[in-house]
Amino acid sequence: MSKDTARVFEEVCRHARRTAVMASIHEFLGWDERTMLPPGGAEHRAEQSTLLAGMIHQRWVDYKFGEQLDGLAADSADNDDSDAAVIVRRLKRQRDKRVKLPQSLVEELSRTAVMGQQAWQEARNGDDFAMFQPLLERTLELKRQQAEALGYPQCPYDALLDEFEPEELTANVGPVLENLRAELVPLVTSIEQSGRKPDCSILHRDYPVEAQDRFVREAAAAIGFDFRRGRLDVTAHPFCCSLGPGDCRITTRYYPDFFNAAFFGVLHEAGHGIYEQGLPAEQYGLPLGEFVSLGIHESQSRLWENFVGRNREFWTCFFPKAREYFPAALGDVSADDFFFAINESRPSLIRVEADEATYNLHILIRFELERAMLDGQLDAADLPDAWNEKYRQYLGITPPTNREGVLQDVHWSAGLIGYFPTYSLGNLYAAQFFAQAESELGNLANSFAKGDFQPLREWLREKIHRHGQRFTAAELVETITGRGLSAQPLLDHLRGKYRLLYQL
Ligand code: ZN
Numbered sequence: 001m002s003k004d005t006a007r008v009f010e011e012v013c014r015h016a017r018r019t020a021v022m023a024s025i026h027e028f029l030g031w032d033e034r035t036m037l038p039p040g041g042a043e044h045r046a047e048q049s050t051l052l053a054g055m056i057h058q059r060w061v062d063y064k065f066g067e068q069l070d071g072l073a074a075d076s077a078d079n080d081d082s083d084a085a086v087i088v089r090r091l092k093r094q095r096d097k098r099v100k101l102p103q104s105l106v107e108e109l110s111r112t113a114v115m116g117q118q119a120w121q122e123a124r125n126g127d128d129f130a131m132f133q134p135l136l137e138r139t140l141e142l143k144r145q146q147a148e149a150l151g152y153p154q155c156p157y158d159a160l161l162d163e164f165e166p167e168e169l170t171a172n173v174g175p176v177l178e179n180l181r182a183e184l185v186p187l188v189t190s191i192e193q194s195g196r197k198p199d200c201s202i203l204h205r206d207y208p209v210e211a212q213d214r215f216v217r218e219a220a221a222a223i224g225f226d227f228r229r230g231r232l233d234v235t236a237h238p239f240c241c242s243l244g245p246g247d248c249r250i251t252t253r254y255y256p257d258f259f260n261a262a263f264f265g266v267l268h269e270a271g272h273g274i275y276e277q278g279l280p281a282e283q284y285g286l287p288l289g290e291f292v293s294l295g296i297h298e299s300q301s302r303l304w305e306n307f308v309g310r311n312r313e314f315w316t317c318f319f320p321k322a323r324e325y326f327p328a329a330l331g332d333v334s335a336d337d338f339f340f341a342i343n344e345s346r347p348s349l350i351r352v353e354a355d356e357a358t359y360n361l362h363i364l365i366r367f368e369l370e371r372a373m374l375d376g377q378l379d380a381a382d383l384p385d386a387w388n389e390k391y392r393q394y395l396g397i398t399p400p401t402n403r404e405g406v407l408q409d410v411h412w413s414a415g416l417i418g419y420f421p422t423y424s425l426g427n428l429y430a431a432q433f434f435a436q437a438e439s440e441l442g443n444l445a446n447s448f449a450k451g452d453f454q455p456l457r458e459w460l461r462e463k464i465h466r467h468g469q470r471f472t473a474a475e476l477v478e479t480i481t482g483r484g485l486s487a488q489p490l491l492d493h494l495r496g497k498y499r500l501l502y503q504l
Contacts, residue, residue, distance in 0.1 A: 001084065005075060008068050009084055013286060016091055019059040020285030024244045026052045031241050031249050035233050057106075060098045069095060081470075083288060090287035090469050093166070101149050109142050113415040120413030127403040129384050136380045136412060140373055143417050147374075157371050160418030164294040165425065167472045170371070172485065173421055176428065180487040181364045185394055187494060188357055191345050192396070194502040198340035205329035209254040215325045216252065216266040219318065223304055224457040225250070225270035226277050238265045240272035240301075245281035245289075248273045259329070260342060264305050271304030272297060274457065278465030288468035294419070296473050298426025299433060300460065306356050306427075307434040307493070308453065313445035315339050340501055347395040349404045357494050358395060360427060365390045366409070366420040374417065429477060431490035433464070436481045 001009065026049065033045050059065070069092045076085040116135040123132035147156035157170045165173075221227060235251040242248045250269035254262045275297060283289030291297050308314055315322075319335040330338065345355040351362035369386055372378035378386055387406040392398050399405030411419055437459045438444055447455050463480050471479060478484055498504060 005072065009072060009088070012065065012068050012072065012091065013087065015059065015062070015065050017285030019056060021244070022052065022056050022059065024242075026056060027241050028243050031243065034235050034237070034239065035249075035251060057098065060095055066095055066099065086470055087286050087288060094287075097150060097162075100151070101146065105142070105145055105149060109146065109415055112138055112142055113413075116413040116415065117410065120407065120410065124403055124407040127401045127407070129402045129407060132407065132413065133380050133383075136383070139412065139415055139417070140380065143374060143415065155375075157374055157418060160374070161421065162418075164419050164422045165473060166293055168293070168295070168425075168474065172474070173425065176485050176487050177360075177364055177367060177421065177424055180360055180424070180428070180490070181394065183487065183491050184357060184361055184494075187491075187498065188345070188347060188361065188395065190504050191357065191498055191502050192347065194504060196502045197346075198344045198501075199337060200341045200344055202329065202333050202338065203259045203341050204257050205326075207256060207259050207326055207329055209256050211325045212254050212259075212262050215322065216262055218321070219263065219309075220250075220266050220270040220273075222451055223267065223270060223274065223308065223453045225273050229277055230273055232266065238269055240269045240276070242273075242276040245279075245284050248276045259326075264309055264342075267309040268301040268305040271301035274304070274460075275300040275465055278461045279468055280466055283468055286468075288470060290469050292464075292469055292471065292476060293425075293473045294422035295425030295429060296464070296476065298423055299429035300464070302426050302430040303434055303460075307430060308448060308456070310343055310356070310497075311445060311448055312339055313449040316449040317451040343497065343501055345498060345502075347397050349391070349397060349399050350408060356427075357498060360424045360490075361394045363420050363424040365394060366411075367424070370412070370417050370420065425473070425485070428485060428487060428490050429473070431493050432477060432481050432483075432486060433460070435489040435492070 029045060029049055029052065033042075033049075037045055069088060072084075072088045073092050076082075076088060112135065116132075116139055119132050119135040123129060143160060144156060147159035150159040150162070152158040152162075153169060155170055161168055161170060161173070217227070217232060220232065229246045230248040230250065233249065233251045234253060236253060238250075238252045240248065240250045250266070250273050252262045252265045252269065275291060279289050279291065281289070315335055315338065319330075319338060322338070323330045323333075343355070345357045347358055348354055351359070351366075354362050365387065368390065369378065369383065372386070373380060373383065384402050384406045388398050391405070411417075434444075437456055441455050441459060444456055447453070464476065467476070474484065495504075
């Protein structure tokens, strides 16, 4: 790097870092909005958020910043994998995408998302799909325009998927998810036909909120969420957000008569948090300090929630503690019965309450339907029927109302099309990473039984967290596991677990 180039690179990094600081203030307003804000403050908060979002956008499309990035990119070879070259490549890619979207389309998308969510809320409350349909049609039209403006390698859906899973292709993800569906449907059926059922009433006994709060904090800290650099608060809809190095916020909700929601919710969000806390702080604000994709992010939360938290040996360590925290609820319950109950699998209507086996079928239904709508093969008007038909085919159940069917998720109303597959990608990646970790570290269940999660956590730090965006998701999986995206490890995991529990 010549002296001049080095100076320009420094300037570009300074600009990007300051933009990231501004974005973290925007995030902070978002955290506060969902956690603390009194209803009366919503309107002013919207004004604050819009102002900041505009300022952040301006910094991204800044002309000089763009010129400098283009110059640096032209100077470095495509196969240069130095830190500087990777930073420039990733920043340029992000900036180019922002520049391609006309301001008028960005504003129209954001306006339609606000109106769409209002219409969806009312439609859901009144179980009236027709009320939402015009907004959905408008959203689809705008998403097609967005895809055309951004450009795509093979099909318009690629452009939308890329927003959440950079550089991933529909043609790569589609067949893997189809394979997953083809194998999951018979598995779910055989579980259903096994006739075995855990006693899940034990999860709906008296679980005092205050004891839950202490228990989930103990578990989150044990797996490695650092409370000195993070917080746990209560919200209606749990989430994780990072406000910068040393400040990661997670949230949960407590039900006094249900164990799972807070406990597994916190393991999930803490998994997201551990990823954020593992990103290299010295790279903050630059691509090497940022998460790879939503799919990789979700792999970290699912790994801790399901592969650790729903592992039998995890409860060898944690069930005696659970009994101490909840003597009235669990005093007469065996660890095996508890373990079966928290791993119950059965077809249900609501995605967010689904178990490990059926969850992906909920996602695949949405993935197939949104692609069909975007391609114009399915009219929005026919969506409820198509939805119900797929639920019948894949899960063997039919929603009695649209409220429990097609109107249950906020995503489409908020313009989030191309988002759903990242949930399943997270599950697939989690299984691939966990299988690889076990092949390198030996049986991890032994360390879980002792409450030792360090070997797995350090492995994830080393293999995934510390790299930031050095690799794309596909490169990361390939580098770590020696193969591309695959449904096999997840299917092996699910079959192994349910074979034992349901005696298949
Ligand atoms: Zn998540």
